[in-house]
Amino acid sequence: MQKRYLNDIMLFERKCGKMFITFEGQEGAGKSTQTKLLYSHFLERGCNVILTREPGGTDIAEKIRHILKDPGSAYMSKKAEALLYIAARAQLADEVILPHLAAGGVVLSDRFTDSTIAYQGFGNGLDLGILISMSNFAGNCLVPDITFYLQVDVKEGLERKLAQGTPDRIEQKDLSYHMRVKKGYEYLLRNFPQRIFAINAELPRDEIHKTIISHIENMKIEGGNTHETYYGHHSRRRRLSNY
Numbered sequence: 031m032q033k034r035y036l037n038d039i040m041l042f043e044r045k046c047g048k049m050f051i052t053f054e055g056q057e058g059a060g061k062s063t064q065t066k067l068l069y070s071h072f073l074e075r076g077c078n079v080i081l082t083r084e085p086g087g088t089d090i091a092e093k094i095r096h097i098l099k100d101p102g103s104a105y106m107s108k109k110a111e112a113l114l115y116i117a118a119r120a121q122l123a124d125e126v127i128l129p130h131l132a133a134g135g136v137v138l139s140d141r142f143t144d145s146t147i148a149y150q151g152f153g154n155g156l157d158l159g160i161l162i163s164m165s166n167f168a169g170n171c172l173v174p175d176i177t178f179y180l181q182v183d184v185k186e187g188l189e190r191k192l193a194q195g196t197p198d199r200i201e202q203k204d205l206s207y208h209m210r211v212k213k214g215y216e217y218l219l220r221n222f223p224q225r226i227f228a229i230n231a232e233l234p235r236d237e238i239h240k241t242i243i244s245h246i247e248n249m250k251i252e253g254g255n256t257h258e259t260y261y262g263h264h265s266r267r268r269r270l271s272n273y
């Protein structure tokens with residue numbers, strides 16, 4: 031009986047302990063629905079979980095988000111844009127993500143560094159090495175434990191988004207930009223198959239949710255519970271240098 035109790039605690043720690051989970055995907059993929067469902071799932075289990083997003087998640091970073099999304103800032107230098115995303119990341123990491131992980135909690139984030147690689151790197155053609163160095167600086171070399179990439183047909187996703195209202199500055203970009211972003215995500219998927227899982231975003235909402243849960247439950251303890259940063263862990267170092 032006691033042993034069973036111990037197993038339950040260990041299972042709880044494994045499924046509820048320090049974990050950084052991110053969602054990625056292009057416009058109209060339904061990321062926010064899935065992040066909210068996963069957040070409720072963790073809450074129902076009594077986990078110490080927070081849900082955040084990039085850019086945003088703190089007062090300062092939400093102000094940066096407003097600048098980035100403003101259709102009125104139609105001309106924004108690619109470098110200025112990248113630096114704003116990185117600044118928002120630094121604020122969110124220092125104020126929210128890193129302290130919550132240090133306290134042993136679960137952090138769910140709608141986007142993280144992979145977005146910078148896909149959008150600023152592949153979409154805008156900025157140097158990947160510089161973007162990664164800056165993102166590492168902003169996020170203390172944090173790498174998600176697991177990432178769900180919701181895969182959507184680019185054109186259909188954009189049309190779905192546009193049907194919802196006025197397009198923001200990024201949604202206004204032409205199709206070729208969004209196709210380059212897709213190539214960026216495909217590059218990440220190829221290079222980080224153990225961390226990033228692609229899920230067909232056209233599947234029913236609950237089916238996607240179940241798939242996400244099963245991936246999390248199958249995560250290895252060393253991946254899911256011993257969160258490491260670039261500084262302290264060799265395999266992370268290798269992974270990052272492979273970006």
Ligand code: ATM
Nearest residue numbers: 057084085115141142145146149200201
């Ligand atoms: P959503 O939170 O609605 O996905 O919007 C965030 C936008 O910011 C998204 N594009 N659109 N539309 C992707 C973009 N983005 C970047 O370009 N680089 C980044 O590093 C991040 C975090 C987001």
